[in-house]
Amino acid sequence: MSTLTSINARTGEPQGKPLNASTMEEIDAAVQAAAAASDTWATSDGTQRATLLRALADALEADREMLVARADLETALGPVRLNGELDRTAFQLRRFATIAESGVPFERLDDPAVAGGPPVGHPAMVRQRVPLGPVAMFAASNFPFAFSVLGGDTASALAAGCPVVVKAHPGHPGLSQRVFGLIQQVLKAQGLPAGLIGMVQGASVDVGVELIRHPLIAAGAFTGSTRGGAALQAVANARPRPIPFYGELGSINPVVALPSALAARGAELAITLAGSIALGCGQFCTNPGLIVLIDGPESDEFVAQLAKALTTQKPHPMLTAGMRTAFDAGVRQQQELGAQTLVQASGEGLAPGPKLLQVNAQRFLERSGLHDEVFGPSSLIVRAASVAEVLAVLNAVGGSLTVTLWGADEDTPDNRALVRGATAIAGRVLFAGVPTGVAVTAAQQHGGPWPASTAPMTTSVGDAALERFLRPVCLQDAPAWLLARQGVPC
Structure with a gap:
């Protein structure tokens, strides 16, 4: 069985026992569990989504001391930087909680019927959005909290109504394991399916390829190198049913x-x-x-x-x-x-x-x-x-x-x-300042033409990150009971 090892970033020495990499069977089980939770989470309302996201933020903050110490050991980023990053991660989770609670994922465009024939006349139509389904999320190395297991991609996908299967980064495996343990505790406490947020791990590229190739995965979200992102995008496009792949890649700014x-x-x-x-x-x-x-x-x-x-x-x-x-x-x-x-x-x-x-x-x-x-x-x-x-x-x-x-x-x-x-x-x-530092705001656009990202019309940071995981659907002459759901999928 393949393993991966936690490394002390300051000394280069291995620490602790080697961790087993996820097998093909374990990857399949994680995706199957996410798919089983998909309908339940897609039909959840904004309040339920917000409750989960806020509880995840609370869990991070409650375990701050141990999380920051572990992250510092594996990344050498220092407690000041890591505490700030944990604060940002909790902020992101709570911001997407507010977005879900305020009804953004369920916004609709109502286009009432117009009498007469075309092109002026048309039936009653409502344009709303539905969650894509299970998302494969690839954690980044350089932000072990904000772009990792409970980072912005996970937060925005959950707010959109999508389960998540995280591919943990091998650069901080011990930290990823601890964060995932907190997630499992929160899901259990709220009576939610354990598969709503899954995690797989491994240093081999095979783990990521197997995950993005799985037929039940509906989208991919990636932060990392141009080479790695391009390879995964090729896999996503080569599937019998290609899926959207949102990669934030290399940039020289x-x-x-x-x-x-x-x-x-x-x-x-x-x-x-x-x-x-x-x-x-x-x-x-x-x-x-x-x-x-x-x-x-x-x-x-x-x-x-x-x-x-x-x-x-x-x-x-x-x-x-x-x-x-x-x-x-x-x-x-x-x-x-x-x-x-x-x-x-x-x-x-x-x-x-x-x-x-x-x-x-x-x-x-x-x-x-x-x-x-x-x-x-x-x-x-x-x-x-x-x-x-x-x-x-x-x-x-x-x-x-x-x-x-x-x-x-x-x-x-x-x-x-x-x-x-x-x-x-x-x-x-x-037009002022320097590019390092990416604010989590409504107007943020963190993406760009290739090779900066694979989908330049989308952003991986900010409120609009939610849009990546929602697909528009037009309901024509819909029955009253369906319209009464106010955009919440049934």
């Missing part, structure tokens, strides 16, 4: 810093950006991996300021040894493709030092390998000769979760062009 912004407060922006590059050891999907500057004295001074600020950053160890290997290989590839190294700190022990490299726009455009995400505390500066070259660089990126535009404060033809270029490739465009 360009920051365009215009000369006007750098002249006004370049030193301040350099310190802010250095902190964003190294935040969480650069292991954020919104890490600013690309900095686009227009040649000139302001940019020259800013590069020097940024390099100095970055050398003071002290990243902690990366989440896993595999991620550290991939980070080193990514930086090495940029160097081999002609990028000049400006900062290459050695780091301490298992912690990598921050990296800063630079290349001109022409070389960036010519060498597609420079467009790849380097997941870790590193950023690549691209020096452009003009706004036209900046736009060409953005176009070459192809798709990103974010683009940041510093200095586009006036209504000018160039700034309009930059805004068009940014919105063409990103789900979120910032």
